[in-house]
Amino acid sequence: MIQIKGLHKKFGKHHVVKDVNLTVEDGQVIAIIGPSGSGKSTLLRCIDFLETPQSGVIALDDFTVDVTKASKRDILYLRRNTAMVFQQFNLLKYKTAVENVMEGLVTVQKMNEKEARVTANTYLDHVGLHDRKDYYPRELSGGQQQRVGIARALALNPKVILFDEPTSALDPEMVGEVLAVIRAAAKEGRTMIIVSHEMSFVREIADRVVFFEEGSIVEEGTPEEVFRQPKNERTKQFLARVNLPFNYEI
Amino acid sequence: MPKLFDFELVFSQIPEILRYLPITLEIAFISMILSLLIGLATALIKIKQIPVLRRISAFYVSFMRGTPIIVQLYLTFYAVPMVLQYINYYYGTNYNTNSIPPILFVLLTFALNEGAYNSESIRAAIQSVDRGGIEAGHAMGMTTFQTLRRIILPEALIVALPTLGNSLIGLIKGTSLAFVCSVVEMTAAGKLLASRNFRFFEMYVSLAIIYWVVTIVLERLMAHWEKRLKVNERRLPVDDPNQRLAQEIR
Ligand SMILES: Nc1ncnc2c1ncn2[C@@H]1O[C@H](COP(=O)(O)OP(=O)(O)O)[C@@H](O)[C@H]1O
Ligand SMILES: [Mg+2]
Numbered sequence: 001m002i003q004i005k006g007l008h009k010k011f012g013k014h015h016v017v018k019d020v021n022l023t024v025e026d027g028q029v030i031a032i033i034g035p036s037g038s039g040k041s042t043l044l045r046c047i048d049f050l051e052t053p054q055s056g057v058i059a060l061d062d063f064t065v066d067v068t069k070a071s072k073r074d075i076l077y078l079r080r081n082t083a084m085v086f087q088q089f090n091l092l093k094y095k096t097a098v099e100n101v102m103e104g105l106v107t108v109q110k111m112n113e114k115e116a117r118v119t120a121n122t123y124l125d126h127v128g129l130h131d132r133k134d135y136y137p138r139e140l141s142g143g144q145q146q147r148v149g150i151a152r153a154l155a156l157n158p159k160v161i162l163f164d165e166p167t168s169a170l171d172p173e174m175v176g177e178v179l180a181v182i183r184a185a186a187k188e189g190r191t192m193i194i195v196s197h198e199m200s201f202v203r204e205i206a207d208r209v210v211f212f213e214e215g216s217i218v219e220e221g222t223p224e225e226v227f228r229q230p231k232n233e234r235t236k237q238f239l240a241r242v243n244l245p246f247n248y249e250i
Numbered sequence: 251m252p253k254l255f256d257f258e259l260v261f262s263q264i265p266e267i268l269r270y271l272p273i274t275l276e277i278a279f280i281s282m283i284l285s286l287l288i289g290l291a292t293a294l295i296k297i298k299q300i301p302v303l304r305r306i307s308a309f310y311v312s313f314m315r316g317t318p319i320i321v322q323l324y325l326t327f328y329a330v331p332m333v334l335q336y337i338n339y340y341y342g343t344n345y346n347t348n349s350i351p352p353i354l355f356v357l358l359t360f361a362l363n364e365g366a367y368n369s370e371s372i373r374a375a376i377q378s379v380d381r382g383g384i385e386a387g388h389a390m391g392m393t394t395f396q397t398l399r400r401i402i403l404p405e406a407l408i409v410a411l412p413t414l415g416n417s418l419i420g421l422i423k424g425t426s427l428a429f430v431c432s433v434v435e436m437t438a439a440g441k442l443l444a445s446r447n448f449r450f451f452e453m454y455v456s457l458a459i460i461y462w463v464v465t466i467v468l469e470r471l472m473a474h475w476e477k478r479l480k481v482n483e484r485r486l487p488v489d490d491p492n493q494r495l496a497q498e499i500r
Contacts, residue, residue: 048388090383103387107392
C-alpha cells in the first residue's frame with residue numbers, strides 16, 4: 001500500500017502540487033488524468049524524490065517518511081521500493097536491452113550477474129522482446145524501448161510502479177503494444193499509478209481515476225463515476241475537451 | 251670530406267636509446283593516471299559547485315594553464331624540498347630532502363599540469379551525459395556513487411576518450427622535459443650518449459623517429475579502443491533486414 005498525505009511541492013513561488021492526499025491499496029491501479037502542466041509528473045516524481053517535496057508524508061506499507069525530515073536512507077528506501085516508467089523511456093543508451101533490465105538488479109539489489117540475466121530475460125520475454133535482448137536502445141523502435149523500460153520496472157519487483165505518460169512519446173501505431181504490456185501487468189495484480197491521456201485505456205484498467213488540475217485532486221472515483229457522471233464542472237469540461245465517444249465504446 | 255651525416259648510426263643506436271623508453275612511458279602513464287584522478291575531482295568540484303574547493307580548483311586550473319610546464323617543473327623541484335625543510339623546522343621531523351627520488355617531482359608536476367587540462371574535457375564529457383539515464387539510475391535507487399560509476403563515467407569516457415588520448419600523446423612528448431629535475435628519460439639519455447661521439451644531430455633524428463612511432467602506435471590503440479566502446483553506435487543488426495535498411499538510409 002502506498003499512501004500520500006498533505007503533499008506540497010513548489011518550484012520557487014510556483015506552487016505545483018497542493019495538499020495532495022492519495023492512497024493506493026495493493027494490487028490497485030490508479031489513473032491520474034488532467035490537463036498538461038497541472039503537476040501530474042511532479043506528483044509522481046515527488047513520490048521517489050526525483051523532486052524534493054516541501055511538505056507531506058509518504059508511506060510505503062509501514063515505512064513512513066515525513067518529507068521534511070527524509071534522510072538519504074529514507075529516500076533510497078522509497079526509490080528502491082518504487083519503480084518509474086518514463087515518458088522518454090530513459091534507457092541507458094550504451095547498454096543493451098537485457099543489460100538495461102539487469103542494471104538495477106545487479107547494482108542496487110546485488111543479485112549476481114547470472115541470476116540477473118535469467119531474470120532480465122524472463123521479463124523481456126514477458127513484454128514480447130525475446131528477439132531484441134541484445135539490441136541497443138537506438139536499434140529499437142519507441143514502442144520496443146518503452147517495453148524495455150517496463151520490463152526494467154517489473155523486474156525490480158517494486159511495491160508500486162509509477163507510469164508517467166508511458167505512451168505520449170510514441171507514434172500512434174506503437175501505443176497499442178505498450179498498453180497491452182501495462183494491461184498484462186495490471187492483470188497480474190501489480191500496484192500501479194498511471195498518468196495517461198489514453199482515456200479509453202484508463203477507463204478499462206483503472207480501479208480508480210483521479211482528475212488532477214492545478215496541483216490538486218479535483219475529483220476521484222471509479223472510472224464509471226468519473227467518466228459517466230463527473231460531479232465537478234472542471235472534470236466535465238476536461239472530458240468534453242478530450243472529446244471521447246464514451247457512450248459508443250466498449 | 252668528413253662524413254657530415256652518419257645515416258647508419260641513426261638506426262644502429264636506436265636499440266641503445268630504446269632501453270630508456272620504459273622510463274619515458276612510465277612517467278607518461280603514471281602521471282596520466284594521476285591526472286585523470288585529479289581531473290575528475292576538479293571536474294566534480296566544478297560541476298557540483300562545492301563552495302571553497304571551487305575557488306581553489308579554479309585558481310589551480312588557471313595557474314596550470316597560465317604558466318609554462320618547464321617553469322612548473324622548476325617550481326616543484328625547488329619548492330617541495332623547501333616545504334619539507336620548513337616542516338622539519340616547525341614540527342621537529344627529520345625528512346631528508348635529498349632522498350626524494352627526482353622522478354616524484356616529475357610525476358607530481360606532470361600529473362598536476364595534465365590534470366588541469368583534463369578536468370575541462372572530463373567536465374564537458376560528464377555534462378554531456380544523457381540526463382534521462384541518470385534519472386533512471388536515481389529512480390531505481392542507486393547511490394550518488396553508483397550513478398557515477400555505473401552510468402555517468404562509462405558514458406563520459408566514450409565522449410572524452412579522443413581528447414584524453416591526445417593529452418596522453420602530448421604527455422609522452424612532454425616527458426622530454428624531465429631532465430629539468432635531473433631525471434634521465436629517453437631524450438636526456440640520448441644527449442648523454444651523443445656526447446661520446448658528438449653525433450648530436452643523428453641522435454635527435456633517432457629520437458624523433460622513436461617518438462613518432464610511439465605516437466602512431468598509441469593513436470592506433472586509442473582509435474581501436476574508441477571503436478570498441480562505440481561499437482553499438484554503428485553495429486548493424488545482422489538478423490533484421492529492415493533495421494539494416496533503416497540504418498543504411500540514415
Ligand atoms: N524542474 C522544474 N522547475 C520549475 N518548474 C517546473 C519544473 N518541473 C515542472 N515545473 C512546472 O510545474 C508545472 C507542472 O509540471 P508537470 O508536473 O510536468 O505537469 P504535467 O505532468 O501535469 O504536465 C508546470 O507549470 C511546469 O512548468
Ligand atoms: Mg507530465
